[in-house]
Amino acid sequence: MKVPSQPAGSVADADGPEDRIRRFVTIWSRAVFPVTATSMSRQEFEQHLLPLARGLSGALRARPFDTAPAHRVGQALIAAHCTDPDALARSLGVVDAYLVLYCADEPDAVGATAEELRARCSRLQHAMAAGFAQALRARTLIEQETIAHSALSARSAAELALHATESRFRAVFEGAAIGIGIADLDGNVLEVNETLTRMFGGLEQHVLSRNIAEWSHPEDGPHVWRLYDELVRGEREHYRVEKPYYRGDGTVLWTNLTVSLLRDATGVPRYQLALMEDTTERRLLNLRLRYEATHDALTGLPNRTLFFERLEKTLAPGERSRFGLCYLDLDGFKAINDSLGHATGDRLLVEVADRLQGSVTAPGEMVARLGGDEFVALTTGPDSEHKVAALADRMLAALASPIRIDGRELTVRGSVGVVEGPAGERTAAEVLRSADITMYRAKSAGGNRFEFADAEADARAITRHGLTTALPAALERGEFFIEYQPLVHLDDGSVHGAEALVRWCHPQHGVLGPDRFIPLAENTGLIVPLGRWVLQEAVRQARFWQTRHADGGPLRINVNLSPTQLHHPRLVADTVDVLERSGLEPGALCLEVTESALIGADDDLLKPLRQLAEMGVDIALDDFGTGYSNLANLRRLPVSVLKLDRSFTQGMQQHPVDPVDLKIVEGIVQLAHSLELAVTVEGVETGAQAQQLRELGCDTAQGWYYARPGAPDRIHSLVLADAV
Numbered sequence: 001m002k003v004p005s006q007p008a009g010s011v012a013d014a015d016g017p018e019d020r021i022r023r024f025v026t027i028w029s030r031a032v033f034p035v036t037a038t039s040m041s042r043q044e045f046e047q048h049l050l051p052l053a054r055g056l057s058g059a060l061r062a063r064p065f066d067t068a069p070a071h072r073v074g075q076a077l078i079a080a081h082c083t084d085p086d087a088l089a090r091s092l093g094v095v096d097a098y099l100v101l102y103c104a105d106e107p108d109a110v111g112a113t114a115e116e117l118r119a120r121c122s123r124l125q126h127a128m129a130a131g132f133a134q135a136l137r138a139r140t141l142i143e144q145e146t147i148a149h150s151a152l153s154a155r156s157a158a159e160l161a162l163h164a165t166e167s168r169f170r171a172v173f174e175g176a177a178i179g180i181g182i183a184d185l186d187g188n189v190l191e192v193n194e195t196l197t198r199m200f201g202g203l204e205q206h207v208l209s210r211n212i213a214e215w216s217h218p219e220d221g222p223h224v225w226r227l228y229d230e231l232v233r234g235e236r237e238h239y240r241v242e243k244p245y246y247r248g249d250g251t252v253l254w255t256n257l258t259v260s261l262l263r264d265a266t267g268v269p270r271y272q273l274a275l276m277e278d279t280t281e282r283r284l285l286n287l288r289l290r291y292e293a294t295h296d297a298l299t300g301l302p303n304r305t306l307f308f309e310r311l312e313k314t315l316a317p318g319e320r321s322r323f324g325l326c327y328l329d330l331d332g333f334k335a336i337n338d339s340l341g342h343a344t345g346d347r348l349l350v351e352v353a354d355r356l357q358g359s360v361t362a363p364g365e366m367v368a369r370l371g372g373d374e375f376v377a378l379t380t381g382p383d384s385e386h387k388v389a390a391l392a393d394r395m396l397a398a399l400a401s402p403i404r405i406d407g408r409e410l411t412v413r414g415s416v417g418v419v420e421g422p423a424g425e426r427t428a429a430e431v432l433r434s435a436d437i438t439m440y441r442a443k444s445a446g447g448n449r450f451e452f453a454d455a456e457a458d459a460r461a462i463t464r465h466g467l468t469t470a471l472p473a474a475l476e477r478g479e480f481f482i483e484y485q486p487l488v489h490l491d492d493g494s495v496h497g498a499e500a501l502v503r504w505c506h507p508q509h510g511v512l513g514p515d516r517f518i519p520l521a522e523n524t525g526l527i528v529p530l531g532r533w534v535l536q537e538a539v540r541q542a543r544f545w546q547t548r549h550a551d552g553g554p555l556r557i558n559v560n561l562s563p564t565q566l567h568h569p570r571l572v573a574d575t576v577d578v579l580e581r582s583g584l585e586p587g588a589l590c591l592e593v594t595e596s597a598l599i600g601a602d603d604d605l606l607k608p609l610r611q612l613a614e615m616g617v618d619i620a621l622d623d624f625g626t627g628y629s630n631l632a633n634l635r636r637l638p639v640s641v642l643k644l645d646r647s648f649t650q651g652m653q654q655h656p657v658d659p660v661d662l663k664i665v666e667g668i669v670q671l672a673h674s675l676e677l678a679v680t681v682e683g684v685e686t687g688a689q690a691q692q693l694r695e696l697g698c699d700t701a702q703g704w705y706y707a708r709p710g711a712p713d714r715i716h717s718l719v720l721a722d723a724v
Contacts, residue, residue: 010100017057017103024094024102025053038081045080054074056095056128057103060120067127074131078139085281088132091127092285099124116298133282137256137533138308140178141240144275147176148238148260152273159551167595178703179255181277182262185232185269199255199278201248216243228259237261241278254280283389296369299353307368307376311428314380322386323380324420327435328356328395331413331447340408348412349373355398365391376435384422392416392450397631400499413442437461463509468520470506475530479505483709486718487680487702489559490694495716497556497590499702500538502530522564531565536578539589540681541712543582558590558620563597572608575617586616590641594622598637598646606638613638620680625668634675642672644698646683652692653685662696669697686722 028048038045052073059069077091100117107535112120172182179196183189189208197204216225217243220243227239238260245253255276262271294306302310314323330352337345353369358376360367367377375397395416405433417438419431426434434453441453441462474480484498504512521527542557565571579586598605598621613619620641621634625648634642644665651661672679681693682702693701706718 004311017606020086020102021053021057021373022050022088024057024098025049028053028091028094031094032077032082032087035084035090036080036082036084039083039563040080048080048381053103054100058122059124060099060104065120065169067123070124070127071131071134074133075135077132078135083136083139088129088282089285090177091132092129093123095128096121104201107370119293122289122292124291126286129282129289131287133286135278136279140256140277141258141277143176144178144277147178147180147275148258148273150217152260152262156335179274179275179278181207181276183212183272183274185272187232190271196276199253199276200245204249206248215245217246218243220275231259231261231272232269234261234579245476247255252280252362254283295354298349299369301353301375302366302368304368304370307366307370307378308428310366311378311431314378314414315423315426315428315431317424320423321380322384322420322422323378323431324384324391324418325379325431325435326377326392326395326450327417327419327432327439328375328377329439330399330441330445331415333373333412336410336412344405348403348410351403351405352399352412356395358392359394359398362387362391376432388418388420389450391487392418395447396450413448415439415447417442417453418450419453434458467506467509467512467517468524469529471517471521471524471526473531475505475526479507480530480533481505482534482541482549482712484541484712484715485702485709486707486715487556487700488718490690490698490701493718493720495718496700497558498712498715499558499592499709500534500541502534518562522562525564526563527564528568531562532574532578535559535575536582539578539582539584542588543584545712545715546584546588556588556590557584558592560592560622563594566597566605576615586612587618590618590620590645592620592622593639595624598633601637606636610638613640634671634677640676641678641680642668643680643682644668646681646703649681649689649693652689652713655688657692662692665698666696673697687720 025046027043028049032049033042033045036045040048055069055073061068074088077087082088082091100114100121103115105648118439143546146362174192176195179193181189181192181196188211192204192207197207200207200538207629212228224241224243227236228237229238232645238258240256240258243255243257245255247253256279260273260275261269262273264270291358294303295301296303296311311323311325314321333348334346336348344373349369352366352373353375356375356377362379362456364380365377367375369375373394377391381387396414399412399414402411404410416433417440419435419438437458438451438453441457442449445451483501483503485501486495487495487497487499488494502514502518503515506512517526521530538557538559561571568574575589575591579589591609593609614707618641619637620643621637621638621639622643623645624642625645640709648661648665648668651658652665669679678699679697681701682703684690684693684701684705686705690701690705705722706720707714708719710717
């Protein structure tokens, strides 16, 4: 069916959504009006279609998505006498070609991509066809009942006044738009009308020479012939079924069949009357729409909808089988898509899909595309643990050789998460979530491999996700607090300052250390507002110490900076603002930056640190010795303090102390002092360790020997007891 060409101009020429809908209605009317049997004028017909178009437009953009309006549109077409099958085909063609173009806002307006809008459009077509079919069938059934009643009346009246009723019956019989046949109770076909003859290929003798019992079909349900037997025995007056027939050329005719029992004037069964509606094209259309709704448009693989149907059936309670699921995500696909373009990316996905489909061929296996570069395969059977491992190997092997596109050889690999187990214990969503988590574990381990799901790893990942989603609200609710660990002068044992260490008082998990949530805050970008809050609180506390304990309070407060904060454009401005609001001198603030964050740092990254150092803020190089940086880089970094990582001094907790450890620490201290850098040591846990570091010339230290992190009012309460 050819859809009318788009009107002159473009969609963008329309003044607004209503204008676009009216243009869509004009196209629809041009396509359908020539094949309608309506008494309306062309303009009246357009006005009739306008609310139907609004309904389709609203359904396309609705949240949540619902196909019911499209179902009602199909019914409304029948009500408008658009009963010709070509009217449905033309309407679906218009919807397929123009609904998204004219009746959808920009994709971002409804939170749906163009691909999702096309998928919605396909489902609306399906619902529209279903509504059309349902309404047409209801209308046909009414006609069938009328015809059946007329036929019965005509047969009965024929015995009383044959001549008067014969012409009336013939008019109904020959002029009906549905196939009509009359047979005796033995199944011999006695008479058929022209419509039924055409349905079976146009040869009347081919139909009349048959017995009804010969018209069986492999897809007949057992109830079909049970109902037939009940009717010819006089136990049933009529029945309705959907039944296929073979035509003379071997093709299949699908019908909605209504069979009624005809009795004589005394009530004795005499004949059977069959009314047949040809539903072959409608069935093929429904099958096509079903295929489009359950298969990926790009690759032709089953899509998420069909895969979930299969998975839910496999996992249904009561099933005693086992299953194995492989969740594959391509490694590095985004880089290919971004560098070579989406067209190349799509061709790559098609090739990957072909290879995966060629590798997932064992009985009980299927492969589907979930979306993007994510594919999933399913296997079932008693030995699913070994089968799913072999399936994962085959999927990875299918991607081993390069894919050639436009003269380029593209190497693509995959990471696979594998879930295996008995059916009936988990839902489809739970299984897929576990496979997704496991897939990312395989990707984190280097990719091009598969990993089996682990319940504990899943639980940790779910917990991490829960913490990630709870972070923003936690900051707003004030669930974070700061503990302070003293920094002690090694020469006289006095408190030199304190390091601010943030904690999270989680409502369910209790107090969480920074290792549990700082990486999550880094990944989500929340580290910037969280870091600003820590800086504000720590500086405020330092100022309070100075005003309350001018004779012995900490002279400096140390605050950690994350790599994300280093790249934030307002680092300097925010720091200056916090210092000015609190009244704390810049020299009383030390910002700690990890060595790994400054490896290979260019001048743009170092510029804000230099600006802060020029203001008088101390910059400490934290975890020194773990980043494998060039020692010569120390000269170009705007740091004034080296914080020696605890790994260098742990050996000093043993007795006797390894002389190599002493030489290493001594060398670092001498180098730092030659560059006019102070040296702070982390992780001091014994008195002997503190004494050794004092003798080596270290300036300050912190660790459990002096005090564990605690409340700000305990900053001067040093323990001075071995912690190990």
